[in-house]
Amino acid sequence: MLISPEVRTVLEHTAKPHELFERIAPVALPMAARFRGLTVRETCLVKGPAGWAEFAPFAEYDVPEASRWLLAAVESAALPFPRPRRDDGVPVNATIPAVAAHEVPAIAARYPGVGAVKIKIAERGIASLDDDIARIDAVRRAFPDAAVRCDANGAYTDDEAKTALTALARTGPLQYVEQPVADVEGLARLREWVSIARLPVPIAADESIRKVSDPLSVxxxxxxxxxxxxxxxLGGIRAAASIIEAAGLPAVVSSALESSVGLAAGAALAAHLPLSEAAEGLLGPRPAAGLGTAALFSGDVAEPALLPHDGSLALGRVVPDESLLREYAAGPERARFWTERIEACWEHVTDGSRDDYAI
Ligand SMILES: [Mg+2]
Incomplete structure (x- = not known):
């Protein structure tokens, strides 16, 4: 279920990465604030016959894990983006970090026109549940018409999650709470409890979706x-779309902290997904994606970066600016790391003896 037939064909006709990638451009992009423990996001842009693509596995990922990300890069470098079902842009959510309630209006001002807001909660050592509730109330005042999502990043124990979800539900309607507890079994138990308690709090799985098989087990x-x-x-736009279809659950497309080049592929996936009745019931007619993350960077490869206008991202490929590629180029040692990584991942995905990538 991982390699789409189109990408498989590309790999069958290409012996080595340099036959597909005419350019490999690793970059180190500065972040506006620490995120996921990073102040610099290293990633690698590649150029193929269809345009620029991104290979963005985090540095600590091993070859098998990074190989799925390579499939996504191969797809975008070799093939056109799939046809969008909607071409009026992809709405994105604003993201409010675990700040004090009084800081919310200043952050909200950066996101004019958004229809959904994601609020970070349960950040241990930073904010209590009362702080979280105060922040949510402040967000509801700042965005009176926006759908509210909360993201706990798996921080609650089972019991804390029950207490928190009960309190969160009292603040008003919630589109969903993302990853209230860390593991899939815990999510399943909590969701059963939510249903028995008749709490109007849908649950979303984020960290639990990392491997290709995860959407199906969720x-x-x-x-x-x-x-x-x-x-x-998930191995690219086409592979992700088929995995989402197989899972049969409403999906919210999110970024993996890519540069604007990779975000464009995420937007292509969001615009390509069919909208089921269940998805529309839960997420509205134009579900907001978590693709507004270019705002987290203080430097990007494109000018302008792929940022929302009136709450939406424009569709289409992003072409990096040559002077920005030079400005943010990773050093020669890191360039060697990325070239070798691409070669190792290429070997991994084209090794015919492996069946873990079979569709
Ligand atoms: Mg999340």
Whole structure:
């Protein structure tokens, strides 16, 4: 279920990465604030016959894991983006970090026109549940018409999650709470409890969706109402779309902290997904994606970066600016690391003896 037939054909006709990638451009992009423990996001842009693509596995990922991200890069470098079902842009959510309530209006001002807001909660050592509630109330005042999502990043124990979800529900309607507990079984138990308690709080799985098989196990266990998906770790736009279809759950497309080049592929996935009745019921007629993350960078490869206008991202490929590629080029040692990584991942995905990439 991982390699789409189109990408498989590309790989069958290409012996080595340099036959597909005419350019390999590793970059180190500065972040506006620490995120996921990073102040610099290293990633690698590649150029193929269809245009620029991104290979963005985090540095600590091993070859098998990074190989799925390579499939996404191969797809975008070799093939056109799939046809969008909607071409009026992809709405994105604003993201409010775990700040004090009084800081919310200043952050909200950066996101004019958004229809959904994601609020970070349960950040241990930074904010208590009362702080979280105060932040949510402040967000509701700042965005009176926006759908509210909360993201706990798996931080609650089972019992904390029950207390928190009960309190969160009292603040007003919630589109969903993302990853209240860390593991899939815990999500399934919590979702069952939510249903018995008749709490109007849909649950989304984010960190639980990392491997290709995860959307299916989340669906099989009834662990979530919504899955948060990223194109790169699922092996590209076409592979992700087929995995989402197989899971049969409403999906919210999110970024893997890519540069604007990779975000464009995420937007292509979001615009390509069919909108089921269940998805529309839960997420509205134009579901907001978590693709507004170019705002987290203080430097990007494109000018302008792929940022939302009136709450939406424009569709289409992003072409990096040559002077920005030079400005943010990773050093020669890191360039060697990325070239070798691409070669190792290429070997991994084209090794005919492996069946873990079979569709
Ligand atoms: Mg999340």
């Amino acid at each position: 669906a099989a266990l009834g662990a979530a109402d919504v899955i948060v998906v990223k194109a790169q770790p």
